[in-house]
Amino acid sequence: MSTPDTSYYMNLGYTFFFIVMSIYVASLYIRTRNLKRDLEMLESMQEDENKKKKKS
Amino acid sequence: MNTKPTRTNDDGTHPSSFARHPSLFKATFAIVSKDLSAEFRSFELISAMLVFSLLVIIIFNFALELDIKVREAVNAGVLWTTFAFAGTLGLNRSMAVEKDRGCMDGLLLAPVDRSAIYFGKALSNLAFMLIVEAIVLPVYSLLYNVNLFRLDLIAVIILGSIGYTAVGTLLATMSVQTRMREVLLPILLFPVAIPVLLSAVKASGGLLTGSVFAEIAIPFNILVVYDVIFIAIAFMVFDFVVEE
Amino acid sequence: MQPRPIALKILDVVSIIVLAISAYLALFFAPTELVMGDVQRVFYFHIGTAWVGLLGFVIAAIAGISYLVTKNMLWDRFEVAAVEVSTVFFFITIVLGSVWARPAWNTWWTWDPRLTTAAVTELIYVAYFMLRTGIEEPEKRARFGAVYTLLGGISAPITFMVIRLFRTIHPIVVGSASGTQEKMGMTGDMKIAFFFALFAFTVIFVDMIWHRLRLSDLQDKVEQLKLKVSM
Numbered sequence: 001m002s003t004p005d006t007s008y009y010m011n012l013g014y015t016f017f018f019i020v021m022s023i024y025v026a027s028l029y030i031r032t033r034n035l036k037r038d039l040e041m042l043e044s045m046q047e048d049e050n051k052k053k054k055k056s
Numbered sequence: 057m058n059t060k061p062t063r064t065n066d067d068g069t070h071p072s073s074f075a076r077h078p079s080l081f082k083a084t085f086a087i088v089s090k091d092l093s094a095e096f097r098s099f100e101l102i103s104a105m106l107v108f109s110l111l112v113i114i115i116f117n118f119a120l121e122l123d124i125k126v127r128e129a130v131n132a133g134v135l136w137t138t139f140a141f142a143g144t145l146g147l148n149r150s151m152a153v154e155k156d157r158g159c160m161d162g163l164l165l166a167p168v169d170r171s172a173i174y175f176g177k178a179l180s181n182l183a184f185m186l187i188v189e190a191i192v193l194p195v196y197s198l199l200y201n202v203n204l205f206r207l208d209l210i211a212v213i214i215l216g217s218i219g220y221t222a223v224g225t226l227l228a229t230m231s232v233q234t235r236m237r238e239v240l241l242p243i244l245l246f247p248v249a250i251p252v253l254l255s256a257v258k259a260s261g262g263l264l265t266g267s268v269f270a271e272i273a274i275p276f277n278i279l280v281v282y283d284v285i286f287i288a289i290a291f292m293v294f295d296f297v298v299e300e
Numbered sequence: 301m302q303p304r305p306i307a308l309k310i311l312d313v314v315s316i317i318v319l320a321i322s323a324y325l326a327l328f329f330a331p332t333e334l335v336m337g338d339v340q341r342v343f344y345f346h347i348g349t350a351w352v353g354l355l356g357f358v359i360a361a362i363a364g365i366s367y368l369v370t371k372n373m374l375w376d377r378f379e380v381a382a383v384e385v386s387t388v389f390f391f392i393t394i395v396l397g398s399v400w401a402r403p404a405w406n407t408w409w410t411w412d413p414r415l416t417t418a419a420v421t422e423l424i425y426v427a428y429f430m431l432r433t434g435i436e437e438p439e440k441r442a443r444f445g446a447v448y449t450l451l452g453g454i455s456a457p458i459t460f461m462v463i464r465l466f467r468t469i470h471p472i473v474v475g476s477a478s479g480t481q482e483k484m485g486m487t488g489d490m491k492i493a494f495f496f497a498l499f500a501f502t503v504i505f506v507d508m509i510w511h512r513l514r515l516s517d518l519q520d521k522v523e524q525l526k527l528k529v530s531m
Binding site: 010 | 323327332333334335336337338339340341342345346349388391392395396399400402403404508511512514515518519521522525526528529
């Protein structure tokens, strides 16, 4: 009995694996970046508030 | 050595351990009777569950082309799917009513053990589910000419319902406090209740296709084990889902 | 958020390296399986991701209990990280299992205990996220999440055992399910690829959780700051 050539499915599987992993890593990166931006913005807002409080 | 001071009744007898915690038993009983009497006044919940169950059975009739041979194999599945969906309806309504009318807050303020609330609600939910099942069984028997009045089948149905409502009451308490409210309960409940539903269907199916009780001992035991485990867990964890 | 600690940077590099080695072992080093051909190679990554998926599930349940006992939000953040990373890996497991099934048994899905339990577990994860999304207060979210991971953590193994017990009564739809195939005699080289995959994915799993934890910390900080600033 000869071994069937199922390399198509093997490629399918591995491609799927790498795509999903890349998407997840990318999502972690994007979410981190967005949160860092939010943090910066909030911190500057907080500084403005503190300055206003000091003036008044 | 008896170091703990024990109460004695007025006539000198010792109280049983049950009576040493009268509040848990009495509180549970009070909650169950409150729910049952409220329901028996209006029959809102049971009628909704009942009509829904009948509709589901009818839909199944169209969804599955049931000739006699096929039907034998799926009777159990159809029944339990119906019970699961109707049960969800009942659980949702039961807990939502508590929240909406502010009864939950009142119950929480009362000086009773929180577990009384859990047991009370779970028992009344179970009662509603059993009542509906008691009506659906004869109707199903009539519609499909199959004898469902067997003690062992009824035992399986009771055990399955106990497991389902034990977990369902806990999860309904949680889901009613989320933004999605009632919609979330089936999503939370079904994956976790799969052992119950699976075992119940296996056991009921076995009985309905002619097996002796001994042959369905395995799923039957699983039902018992699941019930015990999850009643224990729900009871221990209920405090965490009703804190304010 | 502090920059990546050196340990994490090293772990990142190590993760990539072990992933590459594991892929090499699976794709080239291991011999081609006689009956199924090359598709059997997905088995190594299928097992690797399944292992970490289950590990994460257990970790999540433990984190849940720890939160309920200690009320320390660190456990909550850990629980979320574990569930999220496991969800991704388990999803890969399920799809790889399906890809393997197609040429091997001519079906995209088999209802054998392992795949079915995997699907149910994945649904528990998804339900977990839907539960959390529906709750505003962080403390309540943590409490409810912990309770649900506990329920799921106990229910899923029971599901697996139950389905396995009933497999003998239930008609087996397609040939022999993956159970018998996996016990196939693995040659020495296959075993190397197999065990290395388990090791590699454990490393990658730890790396991912660490990154996800840092994200959780950042999320918490932003949430707290939002409350302060808006007051």
